[in-house]
Amino acid sequence: MAGVRLEGIVKRFGRTTALKGINLEIRDGEIMVLLGPSGCGKTTTLRIIAGLEKPTEGRVFFDDREVTNLPPKDRNISMVFQSYAVWPHMKVYDNIAFPLKIKKVRDEEIRRRVKWAAELLQIEELLDRYPHQLSGGQRQRVAVARAIVVEPEVLLMDEPLSNLDALLRVKMRSEIKKLQRKVGVTMVYVTHDQTEAMVIADRIAVMSEGQIMQVGSPQEVYDDPANTFVAGFIGSPQMNLIKARVVDGVIEIPGYEIKLSNQPSTLTGGNIVIGVRPEKIQIGDKPSGPHVEMEGIIDFIENLGADYIVHVKVGDTILVAKTTSLPEHVNIGTRTKIYIEEKHIHFFDSKTGTKIKLNTTKK
Amino acid sequence: MRLTPKHKAFLLIAPAFIYMGFFIAYPLSEAIYLSFFEEGALSLANIRYLVGSPLSKFTEAFRYTLTITAIVIPIETALALLIALFLYNSFKGRDLILYMVIIPLTISDVAAGLIWYSILTSNGFMNNLLISLGLIDQPIQVFGSEFKVRMLLAIVVTEVWRSMAIVFVILFAGLQLLSRDLIEAAEVFGASWMQKLTKIILPMLKPSLQSALIIRTLFAFQIFGVVWILAGRNIPVLAGEAYYELTELRHEGVAALYALIIAAISLSFGFIYIRTLRARHLEVTL
Ligand SMILES: Nc1ncnc2c1ncn2[C@@H]1O[C@H](COP(=O)(O)OP(=O)(O)OP(=O)(O)O)[C@@H](O)[C@H]1O
Ligand SMILES: [Mg+2]
Numbered sequence: 001m002a003g004v005r006l007e008g009i010v011k012r013f014g015r016t017t018a019l020k021g022i023n024l025e026i027r028d029g030e031i032m033v034l035l036g037p038s039g040c041g042k043t044t045t046l047r048i049i050a051g052l053e054k055p056t057e058g059r060v061f062f063d064d065r066e067v068t069n070l071p072p073k074d075r076n077i078s079m080v081f082q083s084y085a086v087w088p089h090m091k092v093y094d095n096i097a098f099p100l101k102i103k104k105v106r107d108e109e110i111r112r113r114v115k116w117a118a119e120l121l122q123i124e125e126l127l128d129r130y131p132h133q134l135s136g137g138q139r140q141r142v143a144v145a146r147a148i149v150v151e152p153e154v155l156l157m158d159e160p161l162s163n164l165d166a167l168l169r170v171k172m173r174s175e176i177k178k179l180q181r182k183v184g185v186t187m188v189y190v191t192h193d194q195t196e197a198m199v200i201a202d203r204i205a206v207m208s209e210g211q212i213m214q215v216g217s218p219q220e221v222y223d224d225p226a227n228t229f230v231a232g233f234i235g236s237p238q239m240n241l242i243k244a245r246v247v248d249g250v251i252e253i254p255g256y257e258i259k260l261s262n263q264p265s266t267l268t269g270g271n272i273v274i275g276v277r278p279e280k281i282q283i284g285d286k287p288s289g290p291h292v293e294m295e296g297i298i299d300f301i302e303n304l305g306a307d308y309i310v311h312v313k314v315g316d317t318i319l320v321a322k323t324t325s326l327p328e329h330v331n332i333g334t335r336t337k338i339y340i341e342e343k344h345i346h347f348f349d350s351k352t353g354t355k356i357k358l359n360t361t362k363k
Numbered sequence: 364m365r366l367t368p369k370h371k372a373f374l375l376i377a378p379a380f381i382y383m384g385f386f387i388a389y390p391l392s393e394a395i396y397l398s399f400f401e402e403g404a405l406s407l408a409n410i411r412y413l414v415g416s417p418l419s420k421f422t423e424a425f426r427y428t429l430t431i432t433a434i435v436i437p438i439e440t441a442l443a444l445l446i447a448l449f450l451y452n453s454f455k456g457r458d459l460i461l462y463m464v465i466i467p468l469t470i471s472d473v474a475a476g477l478i479w480y481s482i483l484t485s486n487g488f489m490n491n492l493l494i495s496l497g498l499i500d501q502p503i504q505v506f507g508s509e510f511k512v513r514m515l516l517a518i519v520v521t522e523v524w525r526s527m528a529i530v531f532v533i534l535f536a537g538l539q540l541l542s543r544d545l546i547e548a549a550e551v552f553g554a555s556w557m558q559k560l561t562k563i564i565l566p567m568l569k570p571s572l573q574s575a576l577i578i579r580t581l582f583a584f585q586i587f588g589v590v591w592i593l594a595g596r597n598i599p600v601l602a603g604e605a606y607y608e609l610t611e612l613r614h615e616g617v618a619a620l621y622a623l624i625i626a627a628i629s630l631s632f633g634f635i636y637i638r639t640l641r642a643r644h645l646e647v648t649l
Binding site: 050051071073077078079081083085087088090098099102103130131132150 | 542544545547548549550551552553554555558562563566567569642643644645
């Protein structure tokens, strides 16, 4: 097992810059999830760790050993490719057994481990088939099985569950996490599914346009997003991000004014963005701590079974709230009071999008 | 009258059948007739001539044709494969090398023979170069009836140079079709260069290898122009003998028999390739 350190990684492909200076420390034995929208450089980062791509600038370390110029075969890694890369000319069994055969594992041990991996991924009946006789999701599971039969120092997974049905995906992600806990391998896991990221990660690196926006535990990136990108990317429904102005201690959003009971001193004047998670907006129940109170009109209600997504029009702004229960009288068109605890309001610089640190004195 | 699907199917394949009937079945039956019949009666005279007559160089021609094929094809396949692998990754100057490798494709066999004849002849480029470098003081003789091995070597060099291009083009195209990920996956799981080649690339390249080998073997048994230019009848080959028997000796039946023998050999090799290089993973299972 080994920790992975990326130092100042820049990767250019001709004129496009895929990575613009990545610094990332992946601890020995943790699951680091790379999360970000399509094209942000997740696969490129993974390929650089694997050695399939040489960084234009920067260095890669496994523990204290520099591996920047080492070919993949000398890095003791294992990988699930986004495209699966299951070899078409080998039966499923031989695909999974290949890494073991290369490492000259005894036949008997190979059979045992292939069987184990196939069972874990529920593909035992497919061992005797060629990949073209499999569905996309089955092929993907073969790719995962092939990656986990060996015991690498670093296990790289590029959206390993993207093609599975929802049920299987939920099951597989906990299997992968359990497996990682058991063998303690360092794992870098790429996904653009934030729920998957939250569930599986020890820490998440949120990426955007070739840069890392924030690294932290799932709770940290959820509770304390470093900028509007992370705030908007993590959480569902998306965090409400509203353009606002601070004038004389009053926060003006289009068509409404909010008064804080406890004005942070760093919030001087000018344009900001305020952020509130839908699940932190309460309809009906008044919280006990310091809070703001607003009045609005119910614009729309989505019933998701367990939850309601409620759109409330406050002034000229629509706020999205998520609640498990609705007071009786509330309906579309109803005028209602909503409450937000002040500690759940995030402030961002409107130009840079970065979080404005609040140095409110703790009471 | 309405066409049933069955009729339609027959209509659709009819042109192919007519083509094959006219250009293959008819000439083939004519050749068989020419070879085995004399004045309407079955006759083995041509076979007897082939193996028994002092005029016939059949055994020698058969041996030389096989020898040239057996030397040229492995060499050019290996070379073409190496160059295709070398050119798989893009780098500066790749296109230039690509063009240079492909150029012989545009040159006819007679022209290729002439080019190499002028290079290898006693006052040709090779001897001039070696003499001016001081490596030899007498020109090396390559051609002439007493230098059979040297002529054979010259034929092999010319054939490899000329026909490697087609093997290369087929393998290179096949290689380009392989997804890069499939090869990278082998690297990730620790395969060495050799393991990558033998366990991943070659098996996936089987269909291309098969096409290249079939095409080349068929043409190799018809080798004629290059040999005729470089060695004349000093190195007899099957197609050359067919030509000689027909134009010089007016033995139409013998010439036809040669043609049949070439066809039979080609057919059996094609069959062997198809059996041994089957890409099982590409076959539809029902
Ligand atoms: N070989 C390449 N040549 C040129 N550009 C490339 C190459 N590989 C990646 N890129 C570019 O680099 C950027 C990052 O690509 P990357 O594949 O890392 O994205 P990703 O985060 O994995 O996206 P996705 O979620 O869609 O898989 C993209 O803009 C892509 O177009
Ligand atoms: Mg990707």
